[in-house]
Amino acid sequence: MAATLWESELTAMLKEHFGDRIPEFSTYLGQDFMVAQPEAVISILEFLKLEADFDYLVDITAVDYPKRPERFDLVYILYSFPQNERIRIKTRIQDGYKPQSAVGVHLTANWLEREVFDMFGIEFAGHPDLRRILMPDEWEGYPLRKDRSITDMDNRWVKENLGIESGQ
Amino acid sequence: MRKFLRTIFLIDLIEGLLVTFHYQRPKYMCTDQYPQERPKVAERYRGAPRLNNNPDNGETLCIACNLCALACPEKLIVVGSERNEKTRRKELTTFTYDLSRCMFCGLCEDACPVDALELTQDFELASYTREGAIWDRQMLEDGPKPTKYEF
Amino acid sequence: MPDTFLDSTELVINMGPQHPSTHGVLRVILKLDGEKVTGTECVIGYLHRGVEKIGENRTYQQFAPYVDRMDYCAAVSNGLGFCLAVEKLLNVEAPPRAQVVRVILTELNRIASHLIWLGTHCLDIGAITPLFYVMREREEILNIYEKYCGARLTTHAFRIGGLEYELYDGFEAEVKAACDFIAPKIDEYEQLLTGNRIWIGRLKGIGVLNAEDCKQYGVTGPMLRAAGVKWDLRKAQPYSGYEQYEFDIPIGENGDTYDRYLVRMEEMRQAIRIVRQAVERIPDGPIMGKVPKVIKPPVGEAYVSIEAPKGELGYFVVSDGTTQPYRVRVRPPSFVNLQSLDKMARGSLVADLVAIIGTIDIVLGEVDR
Numbered sequence: 001m002a003a004t005l006w007e008s009e010l011t012a013m014l015k016e017h018f019g020d021r022i023p024e025f026s027t028y029l030g031q032d033f034m035v036a037q038p039e040a041v042i043s044i045l046e047f048l049k050l051e052a053d054f055d056y057l058v059d060i061t062a063v064d065y066p067k068r069p070e071r072f073d074l075v076y077i078l079y080s081f082p083q084n085e086r087i088r089i090k091t092r093i094q095d096g097y098k099p100q101s102a103v104g105v106h107l108t109a110n111w112l113e114r115e116v117f118d119m120f121g122i123e124f125a126g127h128p129d130l131r132r133i134l135m136p137d138e139w140e141g142y143p144l145r146k147d148r149s150i151t152d153m154d155n156r157w158v159k160e161n162l163g164i165e166s167g168q
Numbered sequence: 169m170r171k172f173l174r175t176i177f178l179i180d181l182i183e184g185l186l187v188t189f190h191y192q193r194p195k196y197m198c199t200d201q202y203p204q205e206r207p208k209v210a211e212r213y214r215g216a217p218r219l220n221n222n223p224d225n226g227e228t229l230c231i232a233c234n235l236c237a238l239a240c241p242e243k244l245i246v247v248g249s250e251r252n253e254k255t256r257r258k259e260l261t262t263f264t265y266d267l268s269r270c271m272f273c274g275l276c277e278d279a280c281p282v283d284a285l286e287l288t289q290d291f292e293l294a295s296y297t298r299e300g301a302i303w304d305r306q307m308l309e310d311g312p313k314p315t316k317y318e319f
Numbered sequence: 320m321p322d323t324f325l326d327s328t329e330l331v332i333n334m335g336p337q338h339p340s341t342h343g344v345l346r347v348i349l350k351l352d353g354e355k356v357t358g359t360e361c362v363i364g365y366l367h368r369g370v371e372k373i374g375e376n377r378t379y380q381q382f383a384p385y386v387d388r389m390d391y392c393a394a395v396s397n398g399l400g401f402c403l404a405v406e407k408l409l410n411v412e413a414p415p416r417a418q419v420v421r422v423i424l425t426e427l428n429r430i431a432s433h434l435i436w437l438g439t440h441c442l443d444i445g446a447i448t449p450l451f452y453v454m455r456e457r458e459e460i461l462n463i464y465e466k467y468c469g470a471r472l473t474t475h476a477f478r479i480g481g482l483e484y485e486l487y488d489g490f491e492a493e494v495k496a497a498c499d500f501i502a503p504k505i506d507e508y509e510q511l512l513t514g515n516r517i518w519i520g521r522l523k524g525i526g527v528l529n530a531e532d533c534k535q536y537g538v539t540g541p542m543l544r545a546a547g548v549k550w551d552l553r554k555a556q557p558y559s560g561y562e563q564y565e566f567d568i569p570i571g572e573n574g575d576t577y578d579r580y581l582v583r584m585e586e587m588r589q590a591i592r593i594v595r596q597a598v599e600r601i602p603d604g605p606i607m608g609k610v611p612k613v614i615k616p617p618v619g620e621a622y623v624s625i626e627a628p629k630g631e632l633g634y635f636v637v638s639d640g641t642t643q644p645y646r647v648r649v650r651p652p653s654f655v656n657l658q659s660l661d662k663m664a665r666g667s668l669v670a671d672l673v674a675i676i677g678t679i680d681i682v683l684g685e686v687d688r
Contacts, residue, residue: 002617028619029407055534058624059650063637075635077622077650081534081548084555088622108537111658119371134364134687143372150369150376175516184511188448198455210462212484214469241381273384273475274468278483287469 003028010052010087017047033088038074041091042100045076049105054078057106058086060113062120066146070094072122076102093122101127119144136161203317209289214272216290217265219308220283228309229284232258239279242269265308267293268301329357336365340443340673343683347660347676349669356672359664361657366687374647379405379479379614382647387473389649390685392435395428395464396627398477403558404623404634405479406608408616416604417481418560423494423597424467424476425559426590430501431460432628433583433590437508440580440677444521449508456504459497466493480610486601494598498591505587513581522577526663526675529574536659540630540652542679545582546574552626563600564593576678583680615642629653629680649688653681 003026011025014034021040026033036044048054058077065071070092079086093099101124102109113124114133121142124130132139140154158164174180200207209215220229232249248262277287292314295301330351336344344365350358370389374382386401387394399421406412413421438453461471466487468476476482512518528538530546543550551568553561569585571578616638624633630652637646656679664672 002619029410029621031621057537058631059622059633059635059648061635061648061650063646077633077635081550086556086622106537107535108655108658111654115654132364134367136364143369150372180514180516184515187507187511191452198458210466210469212467212469212487213465239381241377241384271384271473272470273473274470275381275384 006032006034013051014044014047018044031086031088033090035090035092038091038093038097038099041074041076041089042102042105044089045078045102045105048078052080053082054080054085054087056081057102057108057112060102060109060116062116062122062144064120064144064146068092072120074099074116074122095121098123098125100125103127118142121145209291211289213289213291214274214277214287216267216288216293216312217270217276217303217308218286218288218311219263219305220286221309228260229282230260230263231282231284232260233281235279235281236276236285239275241273241275242266242271244269245276260305263305263308265303266301267303268298334672341676342439342681343686345676345681345683345686347672349672351669354668356664356667356669359661359672361660363654363657363683363686366683368688370688371647371649374644376643378642379616379644382644383478384473384475386649387475388684389651389688390627390629390632390653390682391472392682393428393432393628394472394474395424395476396432396625396632398475399425399559400623400625400627400632400634402477402479403625404621404636405614405616406610407621407623408619408636408638409479409610409614411480411608411610413481413559413608414605415560415602417606417608419597419601420482420486420606421477421559422561422564423594423601424464426593426597427460427463427494427497429590429628430587431457433587436583436628436677436680440674440680441512443673443677444518446512446518449511452504452508456501459500463490463493463497466490478607479614481605481607483607485606491598491601494594498594498598502588502591505584505591509584513584519577521670521674522580522678523575524573525576525667525671526678527573527575528659528663532659532662533574536662537655538630538659540626540628540656540680541579541582541586542574542630542656542659544568545571545578547572552624552631558623558625564596566590566593576674579678613642615640624650627652629682629685630656651685651688653679653683653685657681657686 006025006027014022018040021037022034024035056079058079061075063073063075065073072093074091074093076089077086099122101113111133113127114130116122117124117130118132118134119142131137135143136157139157141148221227222229232247234247237245237247244266246264249258250261252259272287274287276285288311290312293312332349332351334341334347334349336346341347346362348360348362349356370385373385383398383401386397390397434453434457438450441449464474465471468474468484528542528546530548533543533546533548547570549568549570554568566589569582571582618638618640620635620637622633622635624631632652633650635648635650636644639645660675660679663675
């Protein structure tokens with residue numbers, strides 16, 4: 001990605017507070033983002049909410065890069081009403097790591113994290129109610145991972161509940 | 169006082185009823201009586217597909233370039249062609265279009281370079297079997313012939 | 320026996336996926352104490368079709384028809400969001416003529432979506448008449464869509480880089496006629512409903528969500544504006560030429576259901592105002608920008624969001640340099656707004672719950688994708 005360096009007083013404040021837990025600040029096509037260490041994300045979210053007025057969590061999502069050792073890219077998108085500014089926070093986590101849940105900071109994160117768990121299998125520690133939200137509760141497998149193709153299904157569930165051999 | 173009178177005499181409800189009764193006149197009816205009158209659809213309507221023929225000599229306009237099959241999101245067009253040795257060009261033999269999975273998005277019509285494949289204004293496409301929805305070349309050139317009912 | 324029959328334990332009732340008032344296949348499990356609701360839980364996923372997974376297996380142009388089918392009441396807005404996101408990745412901009420026509424069609428879509436909201440909301444509460452009237456108004460708008468791009472509901476009207484179809488003859492005249500037809504009808508709806516004591520009794524004070532809660536829950540769209548926050552993405556971060564038009568942002572005071580009704584009615588009027596301004600100034604020129612036939616954006620990612628009729632609709636597109644996107648994430652406004660149902664519904668009656676579900680304005684196609 002042809003990203004360039006992003007510098008502003010927000011990044012200066014963050015660098016001073018967090019030091020090298022945020023190794024990268026970049027901007028691409030006019031959109032600013034930062035890459036942070038996985039353990040620091042919740043404290044960054046709290047800091048941004050209290051000090052920098054980023055009070056609206058727009059989205060939490062994940063991207064799967066199966067060939068990397070740190071497989072998932074967890075993305076948080078934040079927006080600030082007073083400053084009209086939108087930033088992204090990305091972390092790289094590996095399969096099996098349980099990041100801290102953001103429900104304590106923003107209440108929106110409840111269903112958004114449930115969906116990331118449902119689709120990718122990333123469990124969030126400290127989430128009040130981590131269950132599948134879009135797929136049926138007894139489904140096995142995580143649909144949006146890259147090793148499942150678009151025609152893969154949980155045939156056991158289909159046979160039990162729908163009574164047909166397979167969905168295809 | 170005015171508010172009290174409004175409440176007692178149900179003025180706000182009567183104002184609403186005036187609107188409803190205003191539309192009781194028969195000239196405000198805007199229902200289409202479907203089987204008797206077929207609605208007019210627009211010229212650009214994306215309905216049933218049709219393979220066009222050249223009006224002069226009746227041959228098909230399709231040059232078997234396969235662009236429509238590549239453009240389709242559902243991959244439901246299969247174009248069969250054979251190479252004619254005399255004119256060194258490809259000629260169309262079979263053309264299969266699976267209408268049961270088509271979402272009528274119009275990408276195949278946009279992709280065709282010679283305007284052979286066109287989405288027409290036919291929307292009466294029902295059939296009794298699932299196989300009846302897979303159209304071959306003959307059906308694509310003729311078009312669906314829905315049964316006309318007399319009343 | 321009489322003791323256990325009359326003791327006041329809580330009743331758990333299922334407001335199932337098949338229900339006339341839940342606007343689709345939404346299942347709400349209610350905990351009731353008599354008629355009062357003490358807790359709700361939403362179960363969704365009955366309409367999940369895997370649109371994000373499909374996005375990883377189709378090219379960019381092939382994915383555009385799938386996007387219409389998420390929020391099927393406002394299909395044109397969905398298409399606009401996706402085209403803007405891919406255009407941002409490619410770093411092209413649509414030409415001015417395409418931008419003005421996009422604004423006209425999107426604002427007409429906003430009116431159409433709010434009209435459906437009005438019809439179904441009134442039907443849930445018990446006023447059956449507005450449902451028929453809104454269908455009559457929607458006919459005008461859907462006829463314009465049919466003449467322009469060929470389909471009424473799942474329009475696929477925009478292409479990446481601009482428009483595909485040139486405007487047909489008589490487009491401006493028909494759009495102006497549609498505006499003149501719809502504008503007095505909005506006043507008629509107000510005459511039917513706004514002062515009506517039954518309407519006020521059913522809606523005032525129900526489902527209150529104040530501004531602080533809205534920001535905490537991430538609620539956007541007319542719900543946020545009814546709580547008093549004057550924020551609209553068309554003014555805050557304008558896209559597709561919205562900064563050239565004059566329009567107001569209606570806000571409410573209390574954040575209850577009645578304010579949301581007033582905000583949406585006023586938004587319809589402002590949308591007509593934008594359409595009237597835009598129709599005057601359609602410039603001449605090309606309708607498609609400089610976009611290659613095979614779209615391969617450079618490696619990168621972008622997040623673009625627009626003000627859909629239901630809230631902030633965002634597209635996060637990750638590209639890896641090939642013709643198919645690596646990941647398409649859709650941030651659905653109805654999904655995030657539906658989380659606040661639990662907060663709003665506690666302490667209300669079951670009949671109010673129906674009004675609250677109607678006022679969030681959800682479309683299950685977007686909640687489940």
